[in-house]
Amino acid sequence: MIVRTLPGELKTLALLARAGFRRESTYLMAMLAGLFTNVVFGFIRASILLAAVDSAGGQLVGYTRDTISAYVWLSQGLIGAVMLTGTAEIGERVATGEVAVDFLRPLDVQAAHLATDLGRAAFTLIPRGIPSVLVGALTVGLVLPTTVQPYLLGIVSVLLGVSLSFLTRFAVNLAGFWIVETRGVTSLLAVVQSFLSGLYVPVHRFPGWLGGIAAATPFPSILQAPIDVLSGRVTGPGALLVVAVQLAWVAAVAVLGQVLIRAGRRRLEVQGG
């Protein structure tokens, strides 16, 4: 119903998002399997990081037992949505040449794929995202903010984080226009992205120089940022700043994606597909 009132292109994007959501819902078994694995990893990570906090005397880089548990379970829950180690569909479409069809459509290729991915990510939150946090809350125990504001801003932050993850994967997959075998580059991205986004350890725990490197990349804004906002680690103006940085990165990588798409399209036209 909301969809029908939107102007033309936005409506199409909303429809694509809904299609992405529906498609993902057919993979329910895979989602539940993913949830199980997420939870197992969550338990292991929680034990390590809790022990680390204990070892540091109850407080580690601003994390206490409860807040680090929140970090662990939020990050495990968001893995499905953020999809740090996947490849974007665009990569295959470029490899097979099907992308030519995408260029013929009147919709911006990047926006279209992004909309679909957002729909997909939204669905994953249901069987993977929320249950992960629930399991953590019921077993290990964690603490989450009691006010509404972190959650409202958190939703925006998650949205931006998912978009950023998708856009970086999208941009890297476009390398397929110029390189034949993109698997090496995409898997390299997956590793670097996982590491620098705060999947294994919070970015805040990185030593100075590594933290500096991470800050120069969009990756912390993918996962660490939404977690910080949702868990209430940053509030008020601090939280707004984090979201603003996310927004900036989204814009930057989106522009990069546009540039690459146009260059790729030109190359396709020149080469004859």
Place this chain on the structure above:
Amino acid sequence: MTGPPPPTAVEVTGLTRTFRRRTGTLLRRTVTDVVAVDDLTFAIRPGEAVGYIGANGAGKSTTIKMLAGILVPTSGRVRTCGLDPVRQRRDLARRIGVVFGQRSQLWWDLPLHESFAILAAIHQLPAAEARARTTTLVAQLEMGDTLVTPVRQLSLGQRMRAEIAAALLHRPELLVLDEPTIGLDVLSKQRLPEFLVAERTQEGTTLLLTTHDMGDVERLCERVLVVDHGRLAYDGSLPGLARTVGARRILVVDLAQPGPDLVGLPGLPQVQHLGSEGGGLRQRLAFDAETTTAATLLAAVSARAEVRDLSIEEPDIEDVVRRIYSATR
């Protein structure tokens, strides 16, 4: 294995295979039982060439899989080369060769000759014998120029010949071909049967061929098993099949103008009008090739209406099967 060959190459008794299909969502599940193979009984003697025909989904591939030990029968008994395919799978693998038309058993990214070398090792053929056998097969199937090509770059025709050579490398007693000529070019379709006939004469290999192409059967087989929805509808010789069914060819005429259906042609009561398109512009007439010639029918049609163009269709498998079914009921 030493000793005399078994009395039957394939022996199947009351063979049945049911599949359980679960459909629907997580909350609303429906379970249906699909009977793919239904109480089949037949025997193939060593050295025979048998065509196993039926429409798609009639249970042919399922039967092959049970013969090879890939699938376990739901009930009934199957013996291939005298062995229980499931319990004695590895012994059986030494004595049969199977080619699945849609799937490749070769090594995709390596040159063809390496596939042969690997298979020779798998069947533990001594080097000299493997070399000699490969050379013979390659020569007979005219594959000399493809040996250094990676398998994934071969054309469908070349690949099919390679698959058959690979299946025959270890001199199996039984060769099973599952839909081998789908998508093959006309020339390959000629050459393969010639090769197979020669091979059988030399080695006495039993041949079981599943297909839904009647042409394949005509070229290669003396005996035909027709299966319909998992049941054996006919077991006998090919000429017998034609007689039972009444091999019908179809004359398709494009008339100069649309007109009424061409029924009740004088002197041709057994000609059946199958359908009209475009208000009678194109009409399809089935006739029994043994009692009427195409020329006679054409003459009768021309007497009734002006024929602009025509073509003739050979009986297709679905038609044959349908008629067997109604004939045996």
Place this chain on the structure above:
Amino acid sequence: MAETSPSRSRPRPRTRLGWATPYVVVAQSRLRAQRTYRTSFVFDLFGSLVVGLAELGEVWVVFHNVKVLGGLDFSAVLLLFGLSNLAFSLGDMVFGHIDNIPEYIRAGTLEAFYLRPQPVLAQLMVSDIQLRRLARSGVAVAALVAGLVVNDIHWGPSTIALLLLTTLSGVAIFGGLFVWAGALQFRLVGGGEVTNSFTYGGSYASAQPASVFPTALKVTFGYLVPVVFTAYLPTLRLLDLPSPSLLPSWLAWLTPVAALWVWGVAALLWRDGTRHYQSGGG
């Protein structure tokens, strides 16, 4: 009809390597095939190296903030990491492709295995050794060597024996876990990712000081999915450290028993899985 050719009634001939011939030849062909895609292989090798380094980096970051974790300091953890990662990367190289069963079914590869005179699992094992994982083993060896050097270890024949026993059994344990994963794939339609919880989850757990685990995890990864045997217990033993509750360090000598347990379960699961496949499931 032609006479039966003389070749049919002869006894099975002998080849140079005897029964091992098929496996050796197939494995060799896989290695050759991987090397033909030269640039892709180099890329993969590099990527594998980066993964190894990232995992080491992860450990290092944890210890940047905390000096001791679970009774182990960074040098001890280096040894732990080296042992665990070496066993896993080698196991992954040799057996890692086995959990790909759904792909093999889809491509018809599994059917082809049924048509050949070797056991299906054995064929599966040699069918796709991933050479590129060697780079990760390189990182693991480096960490292991560093760990052995930096720590105060009482060297002797028993130390060497323990190291060898641990590594070999460790590879066997992780290999067996991949067979569990493959076997379970026959029954898990769409839910296959569950197996990552004990293959990759097991690898992750094996590189941690298990003393920090709650009881449930200690029992799971100590005895059910016994990855604690692959690195943590040997580390305690080698460094003469106190054992945590439920996991006495002398168990390190029983790593082969853990491997036998894993492969015993693997055999059962595999038999069940293939039976299910042959009964039309999947």
